[in-house]
Amino acid sequence: MAIATKTSASGQTAPGSDPAAPQQRGSYWITTFGCQMNKADSERMAGILEAMGYAPGLDEHTADLVLYNTCTIRDNAEQKVYSYLGRQAQRKRTNPHLTLVVAGCVAQQEGEALLRRVPELDLVMGPQHANRLDTLLSQVESGQQVVATGEHHILEDITTARRDSAVCAWVNVIYGCNERCTYCVVPSVRGVEQSRRPEAIRLEMEGLAERGYREVTLLGQNIDAYGRDLPGITPEGRRQHTLTDLLRFVHDVRGLERIRFATSHPRYFTDRLIDTCADLEKVCEHFHIPFQSGDNDVLRAMARGYTVERYRRILDRIRERMPDAAISADVIVGFPGETDAQYRHTLDLVEAVGFDAVNTAAYSPRPNTPAADWPDQLSEAVKVERLQELNALVETQAKQRSARYAGRCEEILVEGSNPRDPGQMMGRTRTNRLTFFPSSRPDGSVIAPGDLVSVRIDQVRAFSLSGAVL
Template identity: 45%
Template sequence: MNEQQRKEASQIKQSNPSDVKNDSESNLERLKQMGSDELIGKYFQTTYEPPNLKKAKKRLKKDVDIHYDFSISEEMQTIGEGKKFLIRTYGCQMNEHDTEVMAGLLTDMGYQTTDDVNQADVILLNTCAIRENAENKVFGEIGHLKPLKLENPDLIIGVCGCMSQEEAVVNRILKKHPFIDMIFGTHNIHRLPSLLKEAMFSKEMVVEVWSKEGDIIENLPKVRKGRIKGWVNIMYGCDKFCTYCIVPYTRGKERSRLPEDVIQEVRHLAAQGYQEVTLLGQNVNAYGKDLEFEYGLGDLMDELRKIDIPRIRFTTSHPRDFDDRLIEVLAKGGNLLDHIHLPVQSGSSDILRVMARRYTRESYLELVRKIREAMPNATLTTDIIVGFPNETDEQFEETMSLVREVGFESAYTFIYSPREGTPAARWEDNIPMEVKKERLQRLNALVNEQAKQAMQQYEGEIVKVLVEGESKKDPDVLSGYTERNKLVNFRASKSLIGKLVDVKITKAKTWSLDGELAKETAEVL
């Protein structure tokens, strides 16, 4: 960058330093043409460094540090008094749990939550990058928020989560949505108080996205949704690098929490009266592989089953890491539920190979056999992608036959869409959309039929239901889930919310069950 360019950049900033905040795209465009990242960094925030997917792929051997000393600075502890926040969450349970942490941080700063964007002083979009549709929703929401920002310049709008870890996303926001106040990633959520302070007082866009994953911060505050079911992170990141998946880049390498910290958190939830805990991880059954001692998910669950909490689940598992020790422990039953979500993605060994899943159709079916032998009543659900590059009709039929053979009771099914930065995105997406849609329709018809058949087996049976609240469709009806994750609707007193009750199933539908309180339970009440 020559001296003339530097002078011109300085004149842009000095002439109206709030131009970018007022959505003057021309100045930003001039900066980008003149020298790009260096100038953008100085114009917005001196620490700005765009996220780098190549850096994110590097797995450093440095040990992950664990911190127990997190605190919010004194000046930020009351900054939110009399103000409100709103967090919109997209994507998986991990994102939902991250939202609980951010809500905890904001609450500890004095903010109160609201569902009304017109009342909010801080709006955060906690984003998902796993599919193109999720990104489109976020950018649509950003567009809807622009008039609010113009009407109320003091409103702080932030974009965080997995999308923020993508170079293309950050650059798009810088170029087209400069009214956004801050962008931060998945590794530095604990920095929210400091980033919010910078956004409030610098009046410049704050961008802090770490390509290298962060450490584990153990004592972050959380505001959990309700007091019935709780999520507990046991690990972060993923090292699998499936060729279609952006998660290893946005969430970093695998980092496991220490067993004693997980156990303490679950005990704390049990003491508070929680009825169910779900252990979370992008690849949850890889837990412990990065620890300095031999310890896995099976060992952790063997200890957790001794805690007085009715139900313990985990998600999402990878077939490659589902070992015999985990099966052995799950077979002990008790509060360890035998509903297992086991993403297969494809029934073709050839497609699995180019997906870099590192298992075959045959090894997956052998794992299913082992699970069914140890837990005859286990419920299996899965994820499946159709229309992966070069998938033939015969390879798709292999997926259909595997679904029939396993007998999945539910499946999340998706049409393949390339994610920028992944290996598969460089390949020709050569399956016509009409073919993808036709395959998806056939697959969904099969999954729906199997789900319906599985549900019909419950008619006349008495099942134990954890009552979560009112039905979304009828406030006079209660709803909750069985041990095998089946949704049950029934009429009863709202005093049962948060309790485990016996319900007799009277009618089976494809995705839910209708029932009535079992006679013995009704008599006790």
């Protein structure tokens, strides 16, 4: 990444700046909607923009380039994007030099239709084109209005991401998804699975460790599918490249203290993976495994490819090998045709498992998905009522799970200051519980981001902890 230079009000390079740096193009602002994959894409695009000579802006209302990295997994997220775009389009009518970009899943889904709806846009680009942002912007600078949503092979990352954290980093290991869940738009907007080579992943992780990063989260839309598009069979007759093999391959990267991965799919979550996670010291005891419904008939309609019984066996195996492991999940209520009895099966599963956290959502019909056209759609009132009841149960469960931390000493990786209290630092347990604690040790020494500290937990809440540094 090029060294960021000072920018004057006109956007030109200020006196005394690095002559080797690229010509300043002004300021940029990125707003990210959606999942961890989108956040990782935004960091890479920010790195590209800074290498081109853009500097981080103060806010989206004054930046010279505004980029919305969008999510289409839920209708409300999509509508929020259009609300933001409306304000920027109005701004561009009085400031034609503003560059307006829509990236991500809404861009891929809508394509040229976005230009008809918001003609002020300069660039519409799908998630497969994130690494090409500089090339696409050069076309914009030549006076073109660009739409990049075609199928594209994702090349290895050759730019340095502008990371939001100096301690924890995302590392993409597989792009796209080959599943065909009947409610999900992801395969149509993120394309087919494309796994990165393990050597390239390790090289990126080594570079992060050299820059002081202590934790890496390996990312994939369906990370358990990692490697099935890569060639190679072992002498035992199994695939040579799996998530299990990747974890073993990168585990000894010097300087890294913790490794996480997300998001998993119960169809591919194996005992071999569980045993590997239990055996490898750096792999954290936190697993995010969506179940989506607690009813087998609904799961079949969703085309999820597993049963509730299969899902329960996975969690039982995890807790057998790692009794203190944290389990989080995703769930949808109000799927087309879901009866009250089927919904109650979901509540039963949540109550029986005791999740540490659950991302809940009411079903939202998405374009180009089979379930969106089914006749047995549920009313919004029913979906909202079920979601509220589920959320109350999830919070109760989370409080019960948090109670086990009371009085314990937990190893916390310090991520930074508490934005609400400058006298506190915050970080996470290995099980991913957010934890707050004083910014100095009992001897008066200052705690810094990246430190590993031992904290005695004095207060427990549903989704966070507080304590004293030992």
